[in-house]
Structures are given as structure tokens and as C-alpha cells.
Amino acid sequence: MGKLTVKQLESLTADDVGRKLFDGEGLYGRVRAQKTGVVVTFEYRFKQQGRTRTAACGKWPNESLKGIRKTRDEKQALVDAGSDPVEQGRVEKLRKQVEEAQAVERHQAELARMAAENAARRTFKDAMSQWERAELSRRKDGGKESMRAIEKDILPVLGEVALVDLKRSMLVDVLDGVVDRGARVMANHLFGDLRQFFNFALAREWVDAHPLAGLTKEKIGGRQKERERYLSEEEIIDLKQRLPSANLLHTTELSIWIMLSTCCRVGELSQARWADLDIDKGEWSIPAGNSKNAKEHTVYLSDFAKTQFQALKTLTGDSDWCLPSRDGMDHICLKSISKQIKDRVRDEPLSNRTKATGALLLSGGAWTPHDLRRTGATMMGELGVIGEVIERCLNHVEQNKLKRIYQRHELKTEQRDAWRRLGDRLALLLAADEQENVIIGRFAKTA
Numbered sequence: 001m002g003k004l005t006v007k008q009l010e011s012l013t014a015d016d017v018g019r020k021l022f023d024g025e026g027l028y029g030r031v032r033a034q035k036t037g038v039v040v041t042f043e044y045r046f047k048q049q050g051r052t053r054t055a056a057c058g059k060w061p062n063e064s065l066k067g068i069r070k071t072r073d074e075k076q077a078l079v080d081a082g083s084d085p086v087e088q089g090r091v092e093k094l095r096k097q098v099e100e101a102q103a104v105e106r107h108q109a110e111l112a113r114m115a116a117e118n119a120a121r122r123t124f125k126d127a128m129s130q131w132e133r134a135e136l137s138r139r140k141d142g143g144k145e146s147m148r149a150i151e152k153d154i155l156p157v158l159g160e161v162a163l164v165d166l167k168r169s170m171l172v173d174v175l176d177g178v179v180d181r182g183a184r185v186m187a188n189h190l191f192g193d194l195r196q197f198f199n200f201a202l203a204r205e206w207v208d209a210h211p212l213a214g215l216t217k218e219k220i221g222g223r224q225k226e227r228e229r230y231l232s233e234e235e236i237i238d239l240k241q242r243l244p245s246a247n248l249l250h251t252t253e254l255s256i257w258i259m260l261s262t263c264c265r266v267g268e269l270s271q272a273r274w275a276d277l278d279i280d281k282g283e284w285s286i287p288a289g290n291s292k293n294a295k296e297h298t299v300y301l302s303d304f305a306k307t308q309f310q311a312l313k314t315l316t317g318d319s320d321w322c323l324p325s326r327d328g329m330d331h332i333c334l335k336s337i338s339k340q341i342k343d344r345v346r347d348e349p350l351s352n353r354t355k356a357t358g359a360l361l362l363s364g365g366a367w368t369p370h371d372l373r374r375t376g377a378t379m380m381g382e383l384g385v386i387g388e389v390i391e392r393c394l395n396h397v398e399q400n401k402l403k404r405i406y407q408r409h410e411l412k413t414e415q416r417d418a419w420r421r422l423g424d425r426l427a428l429l430l431a432a433d434e435q436e437n438v439i440i441g442r443f444a445k446t447a
Contacts, residue, residue: 004029006065012038027057027072044072046079055085124166125159127206131197140294146193149186153178154194163201168211175220187221230375235362236260237432246344246359251323254312255337259369261305261423263376263393265292266369267334272322279309286395297395300416302423338369376422383425385418393418 004023012019012031019031021040029040042057057071075085128150136143157174158166171194178187191212198210231239243253255269262269262284271290277283284299291297301309309322316324321331343353344360345367360367373394380390393415 004065009040009060009065012040014038023069025072026076027069029060042068042072044075044085046076046085048079048084053084053086055089122163122206123159124161124163125155127163127201128155128159128197131200135196135200140289146189149190150193153186153190163206164208166207166211168215171211172215172220179221184221188217191215191217191220227371227374229364229367229371230378231260231362231367231371232364233379233429235364236375236426236429238362239360240430242360242362245356247354247356248340248344251312251315252337252340254308254315255323256341256369256372257308257426258305258312259372260376261302261308261426262299262419263373263380263422264299265373266337267292268297270323270334270337271331273320274313274317274322275320277309277322279306279313282306284309291395293395293397295395295397298412299393300412300419302419304423304427305419341367341369379425380418380422383418383421385414385421389414389418 002024004021008021014033016031016038017033021029021031023029023042026045027042028045029042032039032041039062040060042060043054044057045052045054047053055075057075058068060068063071078085078088132143132147136146139146154174158170161170175187175191178190195210195212198207198212201207202210239256243256255266258264259266259269264284264286268286268290272284272286276285276287279301282301284301286297286299288294288296299305312322316322319328321328323332323336324330325332340354341360343350344356344358345362346357349355349357377390377394380393381387385393389411392411
């Protein structure tokens, strides 16, 4: 039988699949079909220690017929020398696998070295930018407030320092500087953000240890005292009498009474749309995106609150927003109402701001929009509303996990009654300067 020729191999078709082709001297091939077309896999058959064995020699046309024969000759030489080409093939394959594994290991070591170098070059500012994109951007305000404070106090001092070189003393020195200028609360906010940032960095192995581990806010800005300020009923009456001379926007005056009678947050009112309100039905739906705890909340409006919203609608009803910005394209700035009130309870006026300094300073001292929320809740309690209902009116999340999971009753009727009681009392108080028979006092809570 003659040897195979390249021409014979090239003439093979799908009809030849399964055929066995012999080339002599133990070399033969099998015709197979693959996606690329017809191929021939060649093997070398030999005898060793009385056993017939085969060893792969290659695949045509991936390899030339000449090359396949050369491989057969090499294996035949191994047999003649008493070696097993099959075992030699296995050894060679294992050697290649070891070399590939070593190459991968070297590659990984090089990547680790490059990562270490990059980490050493990563500045605090660069790392902060990554944290802002990955974590801070998920916050309700997109992390703007935190980054504003960080860019003001932290980055100008430490921004260009390599992250791996940052020490606790360096960070604390900056925070102490914030405390020294009297901004203890801001120092604590910065400390909280830095702790979160370094947890983020530690999880990514950018740093080997948390530089602020073991520190607490008490050791930075000091324990923050919870505000207890709320307006007494005498102060509420006084507030009404002071408002005309305070030179406030009429929309802000109405906002004060709305916040007091609904116990809402200033940000929730600032972002309210008329589409969220059904004044006739007496309901205000605060979207989850506007509430502090990201939970939708319904306020059941008292007659007093309805009156304030109706008055507000005569002023801003042409806008989508209850409190529109000057151009009407958006709601007012979230800090607008707070700034207007703060200007009127401070001791000295700021430049280019209202001259009505102290116009709204009450007998109990300075107050904020959030104190109106606390005042409304306090009045509800004094009017006999139970604590659980007040918490629902405030849209607070139940702290007890079991109660939160299993007690789903929303107490809607009780909430509606609580707001009614508050509204009725406010209406009575604000009529006090017109009537002589209004009694101002504290009322015992009902069981």
C-alpha cells in the first residue's frame, strides 16, 4: 500500500467521513467531520512489551502531512530506544501545564505589584472621588452636603496625601480645627463620613487598617445634645402677633402654620406639589422621595390646615409647586424657610439680609422650623393623643423589629383625630387675641 499524498487528502469529502487512511510504518488517519470541514486525525500504532498502543501525531489540515510524519518518526525513535511515547506525551503535557500555571502565577504577582504601586499613588482625593461615585451618590441628596463639607475642610489639607500614608493624627488634627472654629456638629458629621469612607477603603484593601477605629463622636466634637425646644401656647399666640412686622413672604407665614398643624418637615413642605394634595378630601400624600425615611406618608388635614393650604393655593396655585422658586420651574430652596426664620431670631443682622432681626425671637429663645414639628407633636400629647399615634403622625419608623413586621395596623382613624385635635387647638389659640374667654393651659394625657 502506497503512502498518502496531499492531493488525496484534499480530495476528501463528507462522504469519506469514517474512513481509515493508512500511510505506512504504523501511521494511519481517520476522516472526521468538523464545523470547519473534513479533517483527518492521525495516530501512530506501535508494539511495546507485547502490547499494541497508539499515540496521537496531529490533525490535517491543521498540520502538514510532512509535519505529521515527522512527529511519527520522533515517537518511533522513542519506541526503538525503549521509551513509551504515550507516557512521554503525558509528561510533556504536564510540563506545559506547569509552565502555564507558573506563567499565570507570575502574571498575578505582577498585577499585585502594579496594584500595590497604584494604591501607593492613589491620593486621598482620588479615593474620595471613587467613594462618592460608588456610595455617596446613593444618598437622598446624592451626597452633595457631605462632599461640600469634605471639600471645604478635609481635601484642601489632605487631598494630595497618598491614601496609604494617612495617619489618625492627621485626620484628627483637621477635625480639631473644625471644632476650634465652633462647628462641633459639623466635626461630628465629618467624622461619621470619614468612618464610612475608610470602611469602604478597607473592604477594597486600599488601606491595611482603619485609622479612626476606636474613636467616637464624643472624642471629636462631643456628645450632641438632643434639641428639646418647642413653642409654648403663649409663644404661639405671640408668634401670630409678631408675624406682621417680621417682613416675611406671605407664603412663608402660611408655611409656618402648615408645618405646625401637620407636624411635617420643612423639606417635605418645600418639595410639595399641588398634585400631592386633595384639600377637599383633607389629605396630603408625601411621596417616599420627599420623606426623611424614604417611606410614603399621608397627612390627614384638619380644618385649620386646610384653611392654610387654601390660602397658599390662591398665591401659588398656578404653579405645580406649593412653594415654587422665583422662576416657577422648581420648588424653593430646601433651606429658604429656615434661613428666613433664622434671620429673624438672631441677635444681629447679616449683611445684605433682612433688617427685621429679632422680629420672631420668642420668650423661650430662638426656634427653627423643626421645632414647629416638635411643638405639634407635644401639643398632640397634651391633648390626649397616645404616643403610638403621634409616632405614626410623625412618620417615624417603629424601632421594635417584631412590632414593625407583625403590627401593620396604620391607625388612620386615630391619626385623623389627632390632627383634628391639634388643628382645633391652634385655631382656638390664634383667636385668643380676639376673644377674652380662651383658656391657655396644660391638659393631662388620657390613658
